[in-house]
Amino acid sequence: MRDLQRRQMGVVNKTLHGATEIMKNFGTPKASLAKIELLVGLTAFLLFSLVIFGSSRRRCNNPTLRGLLWAAYTLSSYLIAYTLGLMTEASFQNELFPVWAILLMIFFGSADSCSAYSLEDCEQWRNYAWQCLIKSTGVAILLIIYGIRWPMAMVLFFLILILPLKFGDRGSALNVASGHGRQRVAKLMADYMSSEHQSSEGNIDLIHMRGYKYVVRGEELMVFTKLGKRAAAEPKTPSYRRSLKITDGVITIEKVWNCRGWLLRSGGGDEDSKLKDICLSFSLCKLLYLRCCGYSLPKQAHEKLWKLIQHLYAEGNGYERAFKVVELELSFLFDRFYTNYPIVFLPCRWLKKLMEILLLIIGSLMAIGLYGQLYILNSNQDEVHLATADGLSIDFLVTALILIVYICVELVQLFFMAISDWAKVSLLCKYVHNQSWHNRKRVGKLIRLICRTQLLKPWERKLGQYSLLESYDYTPSRWLYSNFTAPFIDPTREGQKQSTPAKLSSEVKQAVFHSLMSSYPRVLENGRASLRLNKVEHKLSWACGLETQTQVIIVWHIATSICEHEHRGPISDPNFYVATHLSKYLAYLVVFSPKLLPDHPGDAEYIFYQIIYELRALLEGRNTKEERIQKLKEIGETRDENGTWSVISQGARLGQQLLKGKGGPKFIWKVLAEFWAELMVYVAPSDNAKAHIEHLAMGGEFVTHLWALVSHAGIEREPLVERPTLNRSQSWPN
Structure with a gap:
């Protein structure tokens, strides 16, 4: 031993x-x-x-x-x-x-x-x-x-x-x-754009962009000039607005479109206007940047911008060109906040x-x-x-x-x-400014080769997807998401499981852009306009005036899920894909990015949590989608104990109304596709520019592209004052 x-x-x-x-x-x-x-x-x-x-x-x-x-x-x-x-x-x-x-x-x-x-x-x-x-x-x-x-x-x-x-x-x-720096840098452009529309009243030609003196480049040096120097230079004419004179060194959209060089002139090296659109995106980014800095444009300036958007849409597949301009515009906006490029260039x-x-x-x-x-x-x-x-x-x-x-x-x-x-914009502006380059075709061909080279796409071009009936029973890992890890990573809530993202199809872009074109200059409606055009407003409009926008989205999402299960659209019907992809995308925004939607994020989170709690109790023991849909169809005509409709029963009721309509599956998907397209436009206006900028660093969102378009057009969403105030007296479920 x-x-x-x-x-x-x-x-x-x-x-x-x-x-x-x-x-x-x-x-x-x-x-x-x-x-x-x-x-x-x-x-x-x-x-x-x-x-x-x-x-x-x-x-x-x-x-x-x-x-x-x-x-x-x-x-x-x-x-x-x-x-x-x-x-x-x-x-x-x-x-x-x-x-x-x-x-x-x-x-x-x-x-x-x-x-x-x-x-x-x-x-x-x-x-x-x-x-x-x-x-x-x-x-x-x-x-x-x-x-x-x-x-x-x-x-x-x-x-x-x-x-x-x-x-x-x-x-x-x-x-x-930074906030301080943005205010200082944007001051010159804000003062210029406050009166730019006055210089072109009654003298606009969209073919040659005559009258569109939107600045592309040339104002940068003046932006960083100390304010005191100008005050000392002009003591006799004190002004509280900074002036920007369009000299030879300042390149505008009008100058780009009217450049006589081979590269940019009509019939030259830019047949599809791709190179001109790069300059247009850079110029429009400066106007969107004003929105991010808290500056606003006059109504006449927005009307002039809307005419420009209409012109882009009118040329062939205009929605594709318009979205490409916005894609590039948002990539410039990302660089302004997250890279050194604004200084390097x-x-x-x-x-x-x-x-x-x-x-x-x-x-x-x-x-x-x-x-x-x-x-x-x-x-x-x-x-x-x-x-x-x-x-x-x-x-x-x-x-x-x-x-x-x-x-x-x-x-x-x-x-x-x-x-x-950024380099492409710089080269194109130098080409416009240096007239000696205009007759040198080799220089133009070299610049065209550089400017048409695109190794990476501007953004992900996908729609996030969320299906409530497939993810409501998801429970995150207790090991990964706990009280210990909460200070270090964002916790995942019950039912918060993303579906496979969907590719942003041309059908979706076309449907949404068509709805946008149809909305202006009327006040945006919460889907009612599409229902009115399809002559079903008297039956379905009740689902557009619910207490919050979150409830409207979830109710129509549940109804769309029921219709998707009962009448799956044919492959040749684009309305089916438009409706289902936008339905799941807006549900995804509710669950993962509520700051981009009209409701307060706290309200959206509370409503979602309540719906998950109610849905789990309602569908307990039903493991297949068929069983879940059948249960929803059963409650589609019932109220709760207080005689009111819950969000889940409202969605089931709406789904039953759509299925029992006289138009058939093709008509159902037409109604839903046009409704979701209009709803996308309705939720796009936002004063929370910070939330959109933050999401630019996370792959970007489709709703941000729409936000840029409606911001240029000055489209706003009037609050629906007839909605009752959300009751927050209830406690969170355990």
């Missing part, structure tokens, strides 16, 4: 001794150096992720991608500060520390495609400036500790010159995207970008060439290095690898910028 105890004690002592040795090894200088090198490499990888995938958020509604980008965006700042601290506090020296420190600082402002992850980050632009100052102080302390010898000074000189360029671009982009900034690349390449090549032999193991006995078995310095290899990767990242970033829509 004693021998067994001795053996056990021996094993324990060996284990403790081994653990002690491991802990000692972790505390050695070489272990600390390895940790620093690992952190520097990890930061470089995070930079690579932000550069490559930063702008992918608006093209992909993927939570995993957003989570990875958020982690990269957030961790990079902390890792840089922590690594600089390790270098400063290290008990040993390594002459590559200053190089790594400056590279870390360059990394801090390098991702032009992801200057901010969210709108809240834009408001923290002063915080970013303070971080730059504090981290730069840490680098300065490190340089003082090490001193700057001549070979090192040459390398560091070229790298240090890059720092203000990187810091300046990202800091300016955050400032301009200011006039004469390309030279600055090229200088930045040149300094980086020179500094990197000098670092690799001059110090390749200086960092071999034991080159300096007072320093700590890591090396392979054959004596090759790992420190030097890590430095060379990071520099090469960073150069490649910058070149890739430069390539993305060169083929970006």
Whole structure:
């Protein structure tokens, strides 16, 4: 027994001794150096992720991608500060520390495609400036500790010159995207657009865009001019509006359409007006940007914009062209809030970008060439290095690898910028401005090749889908969504399970755009106009005047689900797909994006939770869709105990009314398709521009495209005052 105890004690002592040795090894200088090198490499990888995938958020509604980008965006700042601290506090020296420190600082402002992850980050632009100052102080302390010898000074000189360029671009982009910056930047365009319509009254030609003096480019330099300079320049004529004079340097839509160069003239290199539409999207983005800044346009300006939308619709498949213009417009709007492009593409900034690349390449090549032999193991006995078995310095290899990767990242970033829509607008405006290019067909062909190259789509082009009867019994994982995880991730509610997204078809776009064209200039109706045209208003209009818009959507969604099960439309009937896809899309907005709908998000969440609770009690034990539909049909003619209709029974009742109609399945789907198309237009107007901008960074939403269109047209939704106030006295179900 004693021998067994001795053996056990021996094993324990060996284990403790081994653990002690491991802990000692972790505390050695070489272990600390390895940790620093690992952190520097990890930061470089995070930079690579932000550069490559930063702008992918608006093209992909993927939570995993957003989570990875958020982690990269957030961790990079902390890792840089922590690594600089390790270098400063290290008990040993390594002459590559200053190089790594400056590279870390360059990394801090390098991702032009992801200057901010969210709108809240834009408001923290002063915080970013303070971080730059504090981290730069840490680098300065490190340089003082090490001193700057001549070979090192040459390398560091070229790298240090890059720092203000990187810091300046990202800091300016955050400032301009902040609330304060937006107000300042939008002031000039708001004052100009308040009277632009007066200059073209009775003199509008939509074919040649005569009278449409919407600014494309040329006002940027004046935007950033201090207000005091203008006041000093014009003391005799004080004005509280900034004036923008349309000079030769200011490119307008009218000038683009009337350009006499081969590339843009009628019958030239832009037969389908795709290149002109790029400039149109950029110009319209500035007007939508005013809406995001709280500015409004006069009624006459909206009427003029509506004529432009009608003109786009009138040409062939006009709805396709109109939506493509809006797609590109929203991609520009995304860039204004979440990337450095508004700063990088200011006039004469390309030279600055090229200088930045040149300094980086020179500094990197000098670092690799001059110090390749200086960092071999034991080159300096007072320093700590890591090396392979054959004596090759790992420190030097890590430095060379990071520099090469960073150069490649910058070149890739430069390539993305060169083929970006911002570059296309810049090239087209230079073509319009430089008349010497008009007769040079080769220049026009080169610009056309660049501008028609589109590697990535502007947004996801999908409709989120949610089916209440298929997802009401969904229960999220208690392990993933609990009180412990609630502070870190957004919890998923009961019944909140998304269906497979549907492709945004041309039939859906055509139906919705046709409804939009039919709505103007009347006051938007909550689906009643389509019911009136189909002569079923007297039977079905009761389902359009419910207590909240959320209830209207859910009632019609349930009815559409019943009709889908009972009379599935033929493949050749586009109304079936329009109705079912829009029904599930609006239900999806209720469940996942209620801020984009008219109701208060709290009301929508409360109503949805109540419906899930009631539906689970009603359909308990019914596992198939057939059984669920049969139960709904049974309650379609019953009221609850208080003599009122619940949302579920109202949906079942509406479904029964549709099925018992005299028109047959084809007529049912015509009614539902036109109703849902009108309802899409009805929910589109919104004063919550912030919610739409936030969703641009999550793959975009179809309703945001409609919001842009109705915002240009000045279409508003009048509140239905006859609706009763929502009763919130009931408690949440357990």
